[in-house]
Amino acid sequence: MDRAAVEGGPHSVLPIGASGLDSPMAMPLYLQVKSHLIRRILVGEWKPGEVLPSEMKLAEGYGLSQGTVRKAIEELAVEGLVSRHPGRGTFVTSHKGDYRPFRFHLFYSDLGSRLVEVAPDYLSCSRSIASPRAAQALQIDLRAEVAEVLRVRRQDGAPVMTENIMISTELCPGIETILQDEKPASIYLALEQHYNLLIVRVDERIRARAASAEDARLLQLPTGTPLLEVERVAFSLGGEPVEWRLTVCETSHTHYLNQISG
Amino acid sequence: MDRAAVEGGPHSVLPIGASGLDSPMAMPLYLQVKSHLIRRILVGEWKPGEVLPSEMKLAEGYGLSQGTVRKAIEELAVEGLVSRHPGRGTFVTSHKGDYRPFRFHLFYSDLGSRLVEVAPDYLSCSRSIASPRAAQALQIDLRAEVAEVLRVRRQDGAPVMTENIMISTELCPGIETILQDEKPASIYLALEQHYNLLIVRVDERIRARAASAEDARLLQLPTGTPLLEVERVAFSLGGEPVEWRLTVCETSHTHYLNQISG
DNA sequence: CAGTGGTCTAGACCACATC
DNA sequence: ATGTGGTCTAGACCACTGA
Numbered sequence: 001m002d003r004a005a006v007e008g009g010p011h012s013v014l015p016i017g018a019s020g021l022d023s024p025m026a027m028p029l030y031l032q033v034k035s036h037l038i039r040r041i042l043v044g045e046w047k048p049g050e051v052l053p054s055e056m057k058l059a060e061g062y063g064l065s066q067g068t069v070r071k072a073i074e075e076l077a078v079e080g081l082v083s084r085h086p087g088r089g090t091f092v093t094s095h096k097g098d099y100r101p102f103r104f105h106l107f108y109s110d111l112g113s114r115l116v117e118v119a120p121d122y123l124s125c126s127r128s129i130a131s132p133r134a135a136q137a138l139q140i141d142l143r144a145e146v147a148e149v150l151r152v153r154r155q156d157g158a159p160v161m162t163e164n165i166m167i168s169t170e171l172c173p174g175i176e177t178i179l180q181d182e183k184p185a186s187i188y189l190a191l192e193q194h195y196n197l198l199i200v201r202v203d204e205r206i207r208a209r210a211a212s213a214e215d216a217r218l219l220q221l222p223t224g225t226p227l228l229e230v231e232r233v234a235f236s237l238g239g240e241p242v243e244w245r246l247t248v249c250e251t252s253h254t255h256y257l258n259q260i261s262g
Numbered sequence: 263m264d265r266a267a268v269e270g271g272p273h274s275v276l277p278i279g280a281s282g283l284d285s286p287m288a289m290p291l292y293l294q295v296k297s298h299l300i301r302r303i304l305v306g307e308w309k310p311g312e313v314l315p316s317e318m319k320l321a322e323g324y325g326l327s328q329g330t331v332r333k334a335i336e337e338l339a340v341e342g343l344v345s346r347h348p349g350r351g352t353f354v355t356s357h358k359g360d361y362r363p364f365r366f367h368l369f370y371s372d373l374g375s376r377l378v379e380v381a382p383d384y385l386s387c388s389r390s391i392a393s394p395r396a397a398q399a400l401q402i403d404l405r406a407e408v409a410e411v412l413r414v415r416r417q418d419g420a421p422v423m424t425e426n427i428m429i430s431t432e433l434c435p436g437i438e439t440i441l442q443d444e445k446p447a448s449i450y451l452a453l454e455q456h457y458n459l460l461i462v463r464v465d466e467r468i469r470a471r472a473a474s475a476e477d478a479r480l481l482q483l484p485t486g487t488p489l490l491e492v493e494r495v496a497f498s499l500g501g502e503p504v505e506w507r508l509t510v511c512e513t514s515h516t517h518y519l520n521q522i523s524g
Numbered sequence: 525c526a527g528t529g530g531t532c533t534a535g536a537c538c539a540c541a542t543c
Numbered sequence: 544a545t546g547t548g549g550t551c552t553a554g555a556c557c558a559c560t561g562a
Binding site for chain 1: 340341342365366368462463464465466467468469470471472486488489490491511513516517518519520521522523
């Protein structure tokens with residue numbers, strides 16, 4: 001075998017053995033293939049929803065056996081970057097389609113239905129200055145510009161949750177216009193379609209707090225009511241923080257469900 | 263190959279092809295092996311911390327190739343039931359040892375340290391009657407007996423978290439005595455060592471609530487203070503609910519961290 | 525040193541989807 | 544009919560562990 005590199009396409013990124021560092025087993029070949037495939041997805045060679053070449057084609061391209069490429073793809077599938085369908089092929093994950101839509105939304109009504117199943121109301125959507133917490137989380141300048149969205153979710157007509165969202169306009173220029181016009185139910189789908197940014201991980205820090213005057217007004221309840229506060233940072237496939245979000249939820253008929261296994 | 267079943271030991275459970283249903287690919291062989299290994303662990307053939315036979319030995323025992331058995335074991339490793347160590351062997355997971363101890367405890371101080379790193383104070387430990395919520399979660403009779411524990415955790419000397427724990431005495435006879443005597447930092451380690459019950463999954467429902475008079479007394483703060491309430495049900499390897507736990511935490515210098523990926 | 529799990533290959537057959 | 548991913552085999556070499 002000649003460890004052929006991937007050549008030819010306009011999207012060719014880096015041949016696997018390009019650095020002189022491919023001494024035997026420095027890093028397993030399947031992990032090198034995995035990294036290389038991630039870079040090719042990142043760079044847009046295959047966009048969300050599109051199909052990858054077959055295992056055999058990729059194996060030929062890399063000059064490796066099918067089994068090695070298969071192991072790389074299997075890890076991508078476990079991590080949710082691609083999904084595999086027998087007889088059809090391997091597809092880049094999209095928030096569109098049937099692949100676990102809204103898999104990052106863990107709020108449930110106490111009766112079991114998911115709170116995300118009703119579209120949110122957009123109260124405002126504008127350019128703004130990042131809050132200190134958002135700026136730190138997004139690793140941007142303390143007074144950098146962001147798109148800011150304020151949304152409310154209802155359950156049986158009553159408002160139960162507010163979402164304050166900030167996205168760097170440097171990373172996503174024009175995002176405030178898109179959100180303003182489309183008012184999407186899934187912001188992550190919008191990021192994916194307009195900026196090729198695939199959200200693959202979110203960190204959520206959860207606290208209890210008393211309702212501020214603003215909370216009380218938006219959620220129509222007394223100031224001081226205990227509320228659940230979830231501060232989220234969403235990261236793209238490339239590991240960049242893309243979105244900061246502060247969700248505040250009234251939990252008398254709602255809860256956050258976390259199932260931890262392994 | 264003759265698809266030899268596992269014979270001989272006193273712990274032999276079920277040969278893989280025992281039912282007449284091993285028509286080709288009804289269920290993949292590696293999944294059958296996986297299920298069989300889980301049953302053998304459940305039944306105590308190898309206890310937490312002990313080593314499994316090597317892949318080759320298991321493959322010979324089942325009359326399959328090493329690769330098939332490997333795939334079964336790899337899934338067990340991903341699910342956290344076993345851990346693999348090159349050159350040493352495959353071990354049944356234990357909460358003891360270095361395998362992600364306290365991996366179900368997601369409370370952190372705002373400075374980043376884990377709240378579980380200081381041993382809790384045991385305030386009380388007794389036999390009691392299950393609360394309605396606990397009885398429902400543990401799938402036991404509404405007035406069934408449980409062991410009830412009340413613990414408090416401190417941060418820099420100040421109490422920040424109470425834990426109210428109920429465990430069915432039917433499933434774990436004598437557990438109240440063990441907890442009373444040992445006051446273990448990890449209840450799951452105690453369940454594992456005394457009852458061969460391995461906790462592999464917990465469901466947590468999170469809400470905000472106002473401090474009750476009892477909360478206020480235990481945490482030394484005003485009644486009505488917003489607190490984070492986490493209602494946990496812990497499940498054993500066999501899927502039975504084993505423990506119900508209500509954690510109440512003051513979150514002005516503490517948070518619950520959930521990292522969601524895939 | 526022998527034994528372990530980790531990687532890699534090259535082949536085979538299967539169920540499934542699409543045309 | 545063709546091509547896909549899914550399963551399974553049988554061999555090889557490697558790095559690491561522990562006696």
